[in-house]
Amino acid sequence: MCLCLAVSAVHLLCVYVNHHLSLSSSCLCLCFSLQEMYSKGMILASAIRQVRGLGDNKFEVVTGLRTFIFRAEKEGERQEWMETLQTAARPPARSSQKPSDSFPLPTSTNKRGLLELRGYKGRVLVSLAGSKVRLCKTEQVHPGLAIAEVELTAARVKDVDRRAFEINTPFKNFCFTAESEREKEEWIEAVQESIVETLSDYEVAEKIWFNEANRSCADCCAPQPEWASVNLGVVICKKCAGQHRSLGPNISKVRSLKLDSSIWSNQLVELFLEVGNKNANSFWAANLPLEEELYRAASAEQRATFIRRKYRERKYCKVLEGFHDQEQLNQALCSAVVSPDVLQTMALVFSGADVMCATGDPDFSTPYLLAQRAGQRLQMEFLHHNKLSDFPKLDQWSESSCLSDAPVFMDGFLYFSPGPAKATLDRRGRDGEYMVRRWCTLEGGFLSYYESERSPTAIGRVDITEVLCFPLRAVFTLELYLQTERVLMVGAETQETQHDWLQALAKCFVPSKVEGMVQRDSELIGRLHYKEGHDLYHWRIGWFTLEGSALHFSSGEGDGVEEVLQLKQLQELTVSTHTEGDDKIQVLLMVEGGRTVYIHGFNKVDFALWHSAISLAAGTDGRALGNQQLSKNGVPIVLDSCIAFVTQYGLCQEGVYQRPGDPDRVALLLEEFNRDARNVKLREKEHQLEDVTDTLKNFLSHAEDALLTKELYPYWVSALDEKDERRRVEKYSTFIQSLPKINRSTLKALLQHLYRIQQCSHLNQMPSQRLAAVFSSCLFQTQGQTPQEISVIQDLINNYVTLFKVSKKLFLVYCYWCGG
Incomplete structure (x- = not known):
């Protein structure tokens, strides 16, 4: 409850130990001397329950927690104090509410918490209310007692140490220590906001908000935004304004609606009323997917990523059609500035039209002068604020152009490992026990990191030229391998943030002549x-x-x-x-x-x-054909090695591919090929022919997909409906061409081998029909052998020369091998 008193109604009283008491406004303050600006104790007037006279010129002030006894020099002075305090403590007659025994609850801009105060034993409860900071003992806040109240009108806040900050006033400095660095940053921000509020002028903001679209942030839709980018024509909230500053003044010139009153001319205000966030976003967010929209509670990293993509990369903006080169854009700009359509001018400038381009008119040589001649005041205002803007010609955004558009300047929070890093991280790359959050900037070829975004001096810096390599596939993390044999391990808040940092680092790291190498999906x-x-x-x-x-x-x-x-x-x-x-x-x-x-x-x-x-x-990575170690002909080494062994030692062996091998030896040999096929050497004295042939069949049977592919199975079988063999072969040839390249080359190698086997059937007793019966279930990966499958494989073996267009000379070589 507040009590109105005249300024002259301030009374001084010496207490037992020569303290001084003052009653001003709604508080009774205790000081050591008249010169002290800040009290050692305060009693809220509404917290006084009773004022009673005592003997020897004494009187007592009773509160819910304590009773204070004072003594005046004279009886008349004591009586005057008692009457004044009783009047101050009495609730106004018009109020029907019960007086409060506590300080007012903080508003939405306030903050409250326990902090250490230098020179004071123990922690104090600090309450930020409007333009004042009240300091209380923890048990005093509800009974309406306090230590002191600090007015922020002429104050400033200063970052002192890891967890410490100061509120500096003309009369005294108050040094506080928070429990954590994050809490300290929150306090600094809250106090700064309160200081700014004391200096604010809402006249411009209320004018700008007259356009309903300007009553919410153009980026995150936060209500009542109090900042703006004067060249982009968007009204934004405080959190987004901080990220706009990171874009640089050549992209976004950020100004306050409440503090920078001098810049807000009538023309600029009129421009913002004419454009408005809705119209501005019809260009900047024309292609913004719903899932990528920024929300109010987004983190600083998410906000930075979105704003960078929206304005610097122009990922979501409207692409103007029909402009193929810079000259066409400039000509269109010169035509637009003489008309009232400022939105078209904005779209042209932000698409790459040159604000300072030559118009061809010696008297009106720039678009600004053309707009001036035409009397277009809003066009002039917009061009004036964009004369130093830098927006290159905008082409349709694509993944392939993403790297070249990536900024060479980046900033934001990352997580650093304070000690030597391991080469491999956990999935998220951030562990509260060993990763420290740091504010980072990438500029001029250096990655610098700071204790916080307000720290003036970097605590570390990495020269990008000292980076030797870095993986590109880690999730949420960056690992920079340095010339000093150190691995700098950095974690990002989100995968999108990590992706953007990697792109920016790659742009600084790789020479422009090999920049195309980075645009691939590299690891x-x-x-x-x-x-x-x-x-x-x-x-x-x-x-x-x-x-x-x-x-x-x-x-x-x-x-x-x-x-x-x-x-x-x-x-x-x-x-x-x-x-x-x-x-x-x-x-x-x-x-x-x-x-x-x-x-x-x-x-x-x-x-x-x-x-x-x-x-x-x-190495071998799974059972898919494409993941196998391959020969120089693009055939899995396991198949190539087995074919070579059988050709050398089993071509003339009776019943080759029909005799079973030892299951244990076959499994062991297949495991060796899976582990490292390149280093498996098949030798006659060490390996049995039957084991090798079974290894080949098992490999084909257990591949991830059938060599002839399960998808094409009905087509292979249906080809048998064609009675004419020549027509069937034509269909087979078409199916073979539709196979993946690795399947096609593997099938060619296998059929060549089986064709050679059946050419020697007079020695090995393995004509094409028997070979087809052995391999049909392997090539189709079916449970059993069917006459249709056998007939297809038999056709493929018999017609190998035609299907793969084998030369007559090579055909004669096959016949020579078998004595044909």
Whole structure:
């Protein structure tokens, strides 16, 4: 309850220990001296229950928690104090409500919590109410007692230490310590907001809000936004305004509706009323998917990602049709500025039209001067605020153009590992026990990180040129491998945030000549020493990306010709130790199709990462044909090796492929091929023919899909309805062409082998019909053999030469092998 008193109605009274008492407004304040601006104790007038006189010029003030006894110098002075306090404590006659014994509850902009106060024992309850901060002992807040009240009108807040902050006033500094860094940041923000509120002027805001669309934030729809981007023409909330500043003034010029009153001319206010958030978003958010809309409770990282995509990348904006080059955009702008349609001018400028382009008129050489001649005041105002804006020509957004559009400036919160990082993280990459939240900026080729977004000095910095490589597929995390053999482990709040940071880092990291390598769906990118083919004597530094089982690399010099190794088709993949001067280095040798490439890292850590990733990509990964280690002809090595062994040792063996092998030995051999087919060597003295033939059949039977594919099964069988063999073969040929490439090459290799077997049937007693009976269930992956399946496979074996257009010369070679 408030009590109105005249300013002159302030009474001073010496207490027992020469303290001074003052009654001002609704509080009774206790101070050590007249010069002190802040009290050592306060009693809310409404908390006084009774004022009673005592002997020896004393009187007592009774509250719900304590009774205070004071003594005046004279009886008359005591009586005057008692009457004044009784009047202050008495509720006004017009109020029917019961007086409150507590301080007013905080409003929506207030904050309350326990903080440590320097110079005061124990924690105090700090309440931020409007433009005042009240300090209370924890048990005093409800009885209406307090320590002091700090007026924020002439104050400022200062970030002091990890958990400490100060409120500086002209008369005293109050230093507080919060329980955590996050809580400290919340207090600083709340106090700053209250200080700003004391200086605010709502006149401009109320004018701007007259347009109903401007009463909610253009980005997150928060109500009553108090900031604006004066060049973009959007009204935004405080949280979004912070992210707009990160875009830079060439993209978004942020101003306050309440504080920056000098900039808000009548013309600018009129422009915002004319445009409004609804019209602005008809361009900026024309293609915004519902699931990507920003919501009010979004985190800072989500907000930064959305605003960057919306305004810098222009991912969601309307694409103007019919403009094929810069000149056409500029001509359209010159035509638009002389008309009242400022929305069309905005769309042209934000699509890449040059605000300072030449008009062709020597007297009115810029679009601004054309608008001035035409008397278009709103056009002039818009062009004035966008004269330094930088929006390149906008083309249809696509994934392939995403990298080139990625910003070279980034900021936001990331999570850092405070100590040496492991090479592999948990799925989210953030653990409260060892990951620390830091404010990060990527600018000028340096990744800097700060204790908070308000910290003026970085606590760490990474030169991007010192980064050797980083994986691109980790979920929520970034791992930067540095020249110092350190792995900097960084976690992101969301996968989208991680994706945006990776793109920005890649743009800083990779030279423009090899930038196209990053646009693939790569797993790992970095620099390595290498030598290959035409020059095996000199090491060079090249850029490498690993995409699935393909290793792309380029020197990045000259034309930046890109080369590729198909890792599944390596004939050799070995590590050896080389001596280079006084150093011993590990070198990875890769041989593919007679081509040799050597690589080594800058240190042991990055080499271990590349070796592991390449070995994994080159190995067998599941039962699908495409995931097998392949020969130089693109055939699974397991099938190629078994065919070669049977051709050499079983071509003339009677009943080949019909004799069963030992199940245990077959399972063991198949496991060896699955583990590393490249290093399995079949030898006559170590392996039985029957085991090898069963291994081949088992491999085909247990592949992820049938070699002839289950999808095409009804087509293969239905071809038998055609009685004319030549017509059947034509259909088979069509089906073969529709098979995946790996299936097609594998089928060709197998049929060539079976054709050769049946050419020697006079020796091995295995004509095409018997071979078809053996292999039909393997190639179709059916439970049993049916006459239709056998007939199809028999047709394929008999017509191998026609189906695969084998030359007559090669056909004669097959006959020669079998003595035909």
